[in-house]
Amino acid sequence: MKAQDWKGKKVAIAGAGKTGESLLRFAEERGAQCSLWDTRRLDEADWQRRYPELPLHFGRSFPEDAFLDQDLILCSPGLSPLQPALAAAHRAGIPLWGDIELFAQVARAPVLAITGSNGKSTVTTLVGEMAHAAGLRVAVGGNLGTPALELLPEGDEPELYVLELSSFQLTYCESLRPRAAAILNISPDHLDWHGDLADYVAAKWRIARNMGAGDTLVLPTADPALRDHPALDSDLRIQRFGDGGAGQIADDWLLLHGERLLPITELRIAGRHNQENALAAALLAAAVGIPRAAIVSVLRSFGGLPHRLQWVARKGGVDYYDDSKGTNLGASLRAIEALPKPLVLILGGDAKGADLRPLAAACSGQRGAVLLGKAEDTLAEILTGVLPIRRTGTAGMQECVRQAAALAQPGDRVLLSPACASLDMFTDYQDRGRQFAAAVHALEGDRNA
Missing domain, CATH: 3.90.190.20 (Mur ligase, C-terminal domain)
Structure with missing residues (x-):
């Protein structure tokens, strides 16, 4: 079911946070018959004032059969598909989509996407700043900052989207094909949501599921969870950062494709992990044609994000x-x-x-x-x-x-x-x-x- 097919369809929005409201607006604008569900006790009067005709289901667990009469369920990233009502809907063949899936169906400009257990906000911000420095019209968001659906313009699209993507968002996404993407690293995280480490790793790899010839996937050299996957046998351009990679550190310099990029002493962000973040951002930016001068300028000036060292x-x-x-x-x-x-x-x-x-x-x-x-x-x-x-x-x-x-x-x-x-x-x-x-x-x- 694509966006143009939504008129009159029954669509449940599972989760009433910031992303959930962006899902609701997207579906209502396309004529869907929506309902909103959240296990928390929220201010129903406020929601009813803003959405007078919207059926609300707040403050209780979802019954296992809650969504079996729906045509589609739009899931906020905080809700695991292992939740019994969502799992039952999935078994019944009802699609479970998130905001990135809807974004992917309608966005037309190239997408640069970043995931990983750590560092993705830093790399996303760096690449967005590099695109700005190159004079591109760029929209930055996703798991970081502005929800992806709110990046979609009413008029002309930007020249580039830069998205931070969580494993939650990737789980609920089928159609995204980034022009360039990165999986920065893997460490055990969100195992309560995914059920086990294998599912978490598989969710991260979903960023590359539709990528092909002409697309670039950036990976670390040393992470064992990112050394073996069917995507590596495709026509993707694989570029790695770390020892021996296309982006590496040698003699206290950041090197990009064998050429000196910047002395590490000129980086304002501390630590080996941030040096690797800088290399990943540089590889991604270069993959979509951002000039080296813009890359270096941002790496010299970027002072880091709040609450990150x-x-x-x-x-x-x-x-x-x-x-x-x-x-x-x-x-x-x-x-x-x-x-x-x-x-x-x-x-x-x-x-x-x-x-x-x-x-x-x-x-x-x-x-x-x-x-x-x-x-x-x-x-x-x-x-x-x-x-x-x-x-x-x-x-x-x-x-x-x-x-x-x-x-x-x-x-x-x-x-x-x-x-x-x-x-x-x-x-x-x-x-x-x-x-x-x-x-x-x-x-x-x-x-x-």
Whole structure:
């Protein structure tokens, strides 16, 4: 069923967040008979005021047969297809689509798409800035910032779309064919949503399912989950970043296709992982014809994104860093590696089913760790005997920072990179990062910034 076939069709919108509302508007504009579903207790009066004729189903679990009379279900990315009502609809042959599928059906300009467990927001932003620097009309969004459907213009399309895509969005997408795409890395994440690691990895590979001759897929050299896949036997142009790749680091320079691009000392973003992000962005930009001068200009000027290894303040001779976007193990391991020892780490939250045991090796030799949230008991079992730990439960970020400050010595760094999602205690990772920064600024000491 394509967009032109929607008139009079029964379409359920599952999830009433920002993306869900963009799905609703898209379907209503095309004449569908919509209903809106969400397990949360939301403000029905507000929704009814804005959509007077819309049937609302809020505040309760979806019955298993809830969607069996629908022609189509449009799913917000937070809802897993393993949810019983969605799984039953899928078994009955009812399509489950998300916003990226609808976008792919109607967008006409080339698409550059980025996914991966970590770094995708940084790479998406870098490529968008490179396109701007080259004078292109570019629209940037997806999982980052503006929902994809809101990027679609009423008039002339941009010359390029740059989309960050989550594994959730890719699961609900069938038609997307990017001109160039990247899978930056794989580390266990969202296993509660996907069911197991194999399904999560398969979702990431869906970014390349329709790509073919003339399209470019950017991959790392070293990630074992990205070394073997049928897509690698197709007519795709495969370009890798890392040791020996088309983008690599040699003699303290970023190299692109064997030529010097930029000294790593001129990058404003810290850490080996951000050097690799820069290489991936450069390969993607070059694949769609963005000139080298624009690529270099952005790499020199880009200072990083909020809550991603962001320096907050120096207090009592200790530097505090906000990496609240470290919502999974891989992201936090990269952040720990990026900063010199010794660190005081703030870890914990909702581990989403991930195995956190690799943190033991990363924490060896560090100053200490402050633990919080749902994963506190698990982390305490892993880290006891590895380094000094302080447990804070659900006492809040102010207590975490107070305990971290007590562990730290002048010259140390305190790093909030929890290796876990935030929703057990905070609105989102931004809220967690803002509360961390506020607690740091409330400490007595030297410089705020």
